[in-house]
Amino acid sequence: MDAERILDIVQSVSDLQHIRSGKVREIFRFTENILLFVATDRISAFDVVLPTDIPSKGKVLTNISKFWFRETKDICPNHFVSTRPQDFMDLEDDVLEVLAGRSMMVEQMRPIPFECIVRGHLCGSAFREYEKSGTVGGVELPQGLKFGDKIASGPLFTLTTKAETGHDLPVGFEALEAEIGEEDAEVVRKMSQELYQFGQRVARQAGLVLVDTKFEFGYNRRGEVCVMDEMLTPDSSRFWLKSDYLKGNRGDPYDKEFVRQYLVESGWDRNPPAPELPEEIVSETVRRYTLVHDAITKLKL
Ligand SMILES: Nc1ncnc2c1ncn2[C@@H]1O[C@H](COP(=O)(O)OP(=O)(O)OP(=O)(O)O)[C@@H](O)[C@H]1O
Numbered sequence: 001m002d003a004e005r006i007l008d009i010v011q012s013v014s015d016l017q018h019i020r021s022g023k024v025r026e027i028f029r030f031t032e033n034i035l036l037f038v039a040t041d042r043i044s045a046f047d048v049v050l051p052t053d054i055p056s057k058g059k060v061l062t063n064i065s066k067f068w069f070r071e072t073k074d075i076c077p078n079h080f081v082s083t084r085p086q087d088f089m090d091l092e093d094d095v096l097e098v099l100a101g102r103s104m105m106v107e108q109m110r111p112i113p114f115e116c117i118v119r120g121h122l123c124g125s126a127f128r129e130y131e132k133s134g135t136v137g138g139v140e141l142p143q144g145l146k147f148g149d150k151i152a153s154g155p156l157f158t159l160t161t162k163a164e165t166g167h168d169l170p171v172g173f174e175a176l177e178a179e180i181g182e183e184d185a186e187v188v189r190k191m192s193q194e195l196y197q198f199g200q201r202v203a204r205q206a207g208l209v210l211v212d213t214k215f216e217f218g219y220n221r222r223g224e225v226c227v228m229d230e231m232l233t234p235d236s237s238r239f240w241l242k243s244d245y246l247k248g249n250r251g252d253p254y255d256k257e258f259v260r261q262y263l264v265e266s267g268w269d270r271n272p273p274a275p276e277l278p279e280e281i282v283s284e285t286v287r288r289y290t291l292v293h294d295a296i297t298k299l300k301l
């Protein structure tokens with residue numbers, strides 16, 4: 001679904017006020033406290049929105065996030081309200097058709113302006129840091145670890161800034177403490193690790209390895225720390241196949257990394273505009289995202 005069409009139709013036929021275009025989501029205001037998120041099929045890499053859509057990706061991300069928000073609400077409160085806006089407002093058929101499967105009503109939060117990264121395995125920028133200095137996010141790890149190894153001491157929590165423009169930068173735990181206080185910073189860290197560990201167990205049941213992920217948190221009206229945004233999706237996490245992992249094949253990504261790898265190999269310098277994705281990369285990305293979606297959401301926990 002073309003993102004411009006989503007905006008046009010929703011704005012021309014409903015009274016919803018459009019408040020923001022994210023790289024992936026269009027955000028509308030429903031009431032003072034409730035937002036309507038519409039996930040488009042856009043994909044971004046290295047903080048640039050690509051000119052090529054990934055068909056049905058918005059629906060896949062919405063449904064995976066819904067699964068996790070429901071299943072983890074006893075671990076950590078979250079912003080999820082409903083994926084059925086038609087239960088809350090009168091919507092014309094053409095708007096409903098556009099929103100179906102890709103919309104999520106959420107409680108508006110006061111965002112905590114950091115990305116909370118949890119890693120159960122050593123890869124990506126964490127592996128590069130480890131190779132150079134033997135540490136991840138400044139924390140020393142045992143010597144001799146290989147790419148993709150599980151981090152035996154438990155999942156590592158690190159933070160980056162959430163830059164309005166430009167790239168997110170790594171920061172220490174003190175930055176989070178300075179922003180929200182020691183007590184809440186500790187809550188954010190604990191929730192992140194518990195959510196990751198739950199996700200890791202469920203992913204394993206689904207035949208996947210949840211390598212690492214990123215969470216965003218905010219405060220609800222009652223001042224509680226809640227998890228918001230999207231959760232444990234292939235846009236916000238790295239997934240590998242468990243069967244690959246057990247055979248020692250590490251790093252074939254069932255997530256956005258698949259697209260990043262293509263872009264790196266294409267020689268793109270990461271400055272906008274990004275190149276179009278070839279059809280075979282698009283269809284293989286759809287296959288990989290859909291596999292993760294199906295494997296996770298079919299589970300009866
Ligand atoms: N419950 C919430 N209340 C307020 N803001 C939220 C909530 N959940 C998520 N957000 C914010 O809404 C945006 C979601 O849109 P989208 O995923 O398209 O953004 P993004 O491009 O990933 O984000 P950004 O541009 O900020 O990196 C993010 O900026 C996210 O931080």
Ligand SMILES: [Mg+2]
Nearest residue numbers: 022024229230
């Ligand atoms: Mg996002």
